[in-house]
Amino acid sequence: MPVPPRITVEVPVLRVGHGPADFEALGSLVQSLRRPQGLHLTLLHVGILADFARDIEDWTKGSTPAGNAVTGTARWLRSLPELAGFAGTSDRVIVLGGGSIAGLEVTVPQHVRDYQVSLVQGLHDLLDRLLVDNVDDFILSSPALGFRYPHWVPHVAVGRPPGHGRGPWSIPPMDVECGPSRIRNGRFLPAAD
Known part of the structure; x- marks a missing residue:
């Protein structure tokens, strides 16, 4: 049985450095270098929508x-304004995800x-409209949201x-060009009512 997709608000990474060679050079520093296609910078992680909705139901005691929660969250995600593409910079690789992910800090x-x-x-x-009390506590404790830290670290x-070692590791400064924001796996959101 396939795992349901995770829902995120993200921007696609269009280019790292001056071209493919700059990105491939990262392979000397990190293991299992990802393909450049599909790289993204996450702005907000919602997680598996059904799990997020169950977290809300459990927190509100039904x-x-x-x-x-599913329909309200889908409606909210679809109403978000689009962030235009932008360029960032990176000059170091950091460790994330409890030590399992190497990322460009952007x-x-x-x-x-x-x-x-x-x-x-x-x-x-x-979450307030969905009757969640102590919203900050919910955000930091929801397994679906997966927030490990109270602040956002932009990374790819x-x-x-x-x-x-545990890093961070300095790299030559490089541009990170990003496209407009999108809802990753938005096609799996329930149909609008």
Whole structure:
């Protein structure tokens, strides 16, 4: 049985450095370098929608049924404004995901940080409408959301960390060009009513 897809708000990475050779050079630092196609920078991770909805139902002790949480969340995601493409920069590789992911730490323009903050504020508003109390506690404890840290670190996952050390590792500065925001796996959201 296939695993349901994770839902995120993200921007696709169109280019790292000056071209493929700059990206491939990262293979000397990280293990299992990912293909450049499909690289992305996550702005907000929602997780598997059904799991997120169950987290809400459990937290509200059934006051918000999972079905209502699914439709409300899908409606909110579809209403989000699009963030235009932008360019960031990276000069180091960091370890994320409890030590299992190597990522380019990306310095992004202020308007991108502001957009990400607006996503978190929107998530707060959504959860409030879905009758979640102690929203900050819910966000940090929801297994579906998977927030490990209270602050956002813009990054592009590129592979697994090298076998030595915990990083970070400095790299020659490179541009990271990103396209407009999108809902990853948005086609799996329930149909709009």
